[in-house]
Amino acid sequence: MRIYKNLRQALRGLIVNRSNTLLMTIGVMIGISSLTVIVAIGFGIKFKVLNRIANMGFGPESFSVMAGAGKMFFSRSKNTTSMSLQDADDLLALPTVRLVVPRQRKRMQIINKKEFTSTRVYGVTPDWQRARGWHVQDGTFLSDTDLDRRKKVVVLGATPARKLFRDMDPIGKMVRLQNNYYEIIGILQEKGLTESGYDPDDRALIPLTTSMSRLTRETHLHSIKVVTLDASQVPKTMEAVKQVLRRNHNLSILSEDDFRFVTPEGIMEWVTESAQAMNRMLILISTVSLLVGGVVIMNILLVSISERVREIGVRRSFGARKLDITLQFLFESILVSLLGGILGIALGLSISFGLQRFDILPTQITWEPFVISFVFCTLIGLIFGIHPARKAALISPDESIRS
Numbered sequence: 001m002r003i004y005k006n007l008r009q010a011l012r013g014l015i016v017n018r019s020n021t022l023l024m025t026i027g028v029m030i031g032i033s034s035l036t037v038i039v040a041i042g043f044g045i046k047f048k049v050l051n052r053i054a055n056m057g058f059g060p061e062s063f064s065v066m067a068g069a070g071k072m073f074f075s076r077s078k079n080t081t082s083m084s085l086q087d088a089d090d091l092l093a094l095p096t097v098r099l100v101v102p103r104q105r106k107r108m109q110i111i112n113k114k115e116f117t118s119t120r121v122y123g124v125t126p127d128w129q130r131a132r133g134w135h136v137q138d139g140t141f142l143s144d145t146d147l148d149r150r151k152k153v154v155v156l157g158a159t160p161a162r163k164l165f166r167d168m169d170p171i172g173k174m175v176r177l178q179n180n181y182y183e184i185i186g187i188l189q190e191k192g193l194t195e196s197g198y199d200p201d202d203r204a205l206i207p208l209t210t211s212m213s214r215l216t217r218e219t220h221l222h223s224i225k226v227v228t229l230d231a232s233q234v235p236k237t238m239e240a241v242k243q244v245l246r247r248n249h250n251l252s253i254l255s256e257d258d259f260r261f262v263t264p265e266g267i268m269e270w271v272t273e274s275a276q277a278m279n280r281m282l283i284l285i286s287t288v289s290l291l292v293g294g295v296v297i298m299n300i301l302l303v304s305i306s307e308r309v310r311e312i313g314v315r316r317s318f319g320a321r322k323l324d325i326t327l328q329f330l331f332e333s334i335l336v337s338l339l340g341g342i343l344g345i346a347l348g349l350s351i352s353f354g355l356q357r358f359d360i361l362p363t364q365i366t367w368e369p370f371v372i373s374f375v376f377c378t379l380i381g382l383i384f385g386i387h388p389a390r391k392a393a394l395i396s397p398d399e400s401i402r403s
Contacts, residue, residue, distance in 0.1 A: 010331035028340025031290035036348025123211025139186030333385025341377030
């Protein structure tokens with residue numbers, strides 16, 4: 001009964017002192033809305049990256065082996081010339097392997113008369129399309145005949161095709177790579193930018209044999225994509241691949257691998273770690289914002305107490321104990337924090353939906369922001385309300401009369 005009475009008194013105090021209530025609510029609302037948006041963006045990026053990885057052909061049954069020691073896409077070794085076509089043939093002979101795609105890669109200018117752009121040029125085999133599940137939008141893909149005859153043909157990604165030909169049809173046109181002209185036989189379907197800004201469409205594909213004989217004039221491979229019979233075979237196959245490559249490269253027991261694996265799980269882990277680092281920074285900023293909101297609540301309550309000395313004295317003279325005054329102002333602090341939290345969540349959700357609706361940033365609404373926001377609001381109201389509440393409780397009836 002006493003708690004209910006103090007709660008009702010707190011509500012009355014907030015209503016009577018509307019301007020102070022509004023200022024305290026805005027302080028908390030800004031922090032909570034920021035936190036809600038940040039959590040929604042974090043989950044949205046993670047969800048969309050998973051879909052993007054699958055869309056780019058990194059299915060759960062595949063992985064890549066890249067030349068050079070290191071982790072994921074980053075090599076810490078100068079020896080990146082260790083992998084060969086013989087390695088690819090030996091990997092294809094493994095019983096759990098369905099496809100292998102040996103690849104070369106080099107960034108260079110591709111020229112169409114007066115138009116030119118820099119793009120990633122890959123030397124691949126026709127199995128690249130089957131392994132990636134990436135179809136052509138127009139024209140045809142590389143064939144076994146193109147590979148056998150080392151033909152000067154190229155399949156363009158959507159980005160270089162758009163930059164070089166704008167609205168024109170590129171099929172059958174000629175482009176120049178270094179000193180050789182290549183006929184465009186196909187255009188890949190457009191995938192679109194990833195959340196990190198990577199453009200998978202910024203590429204051009206030529207036959208691997210053509211790349212080796214005319215473009216790079218090198219026989220070593222940049223990477224080999226391996227597709228297993230099914231996803232359950234991946235760990236076993238990776239171990240077998242490791243043994244084959246170490247044997248082929250004559251590595252001693254003490255020598256580290258001169259290659260590295262790239263898997264969908266590894267990519268996801270790498271992206272998640274990067275996203276978490278960014279989220280930690282943004283959450284820190286939001287937390288600081290919430291703490292500022294808490295300080296605003298404390299300072300406004302302290303000012304409010306100095307303005308409400310007579311009100312407090314009247315309550316004390318009518319029998320209110322110090323505990324009652326403490327509870328009243330604690331309730332005021334907690335209630336205004338919860339109000340700011342509710343409004344902040346509503347604002348945060350509106351911003352999140354807007355970011356998703358207008359394709360500015362991916363967001364994913366889950367229950368976590370609501371729980372986190374509720375806990376933060378309660379703690380802020382409780383922690384930053386203690387000092388003002390105790391100060392209010394120390395005001396005596398005599399002091400209120402003198403004021």
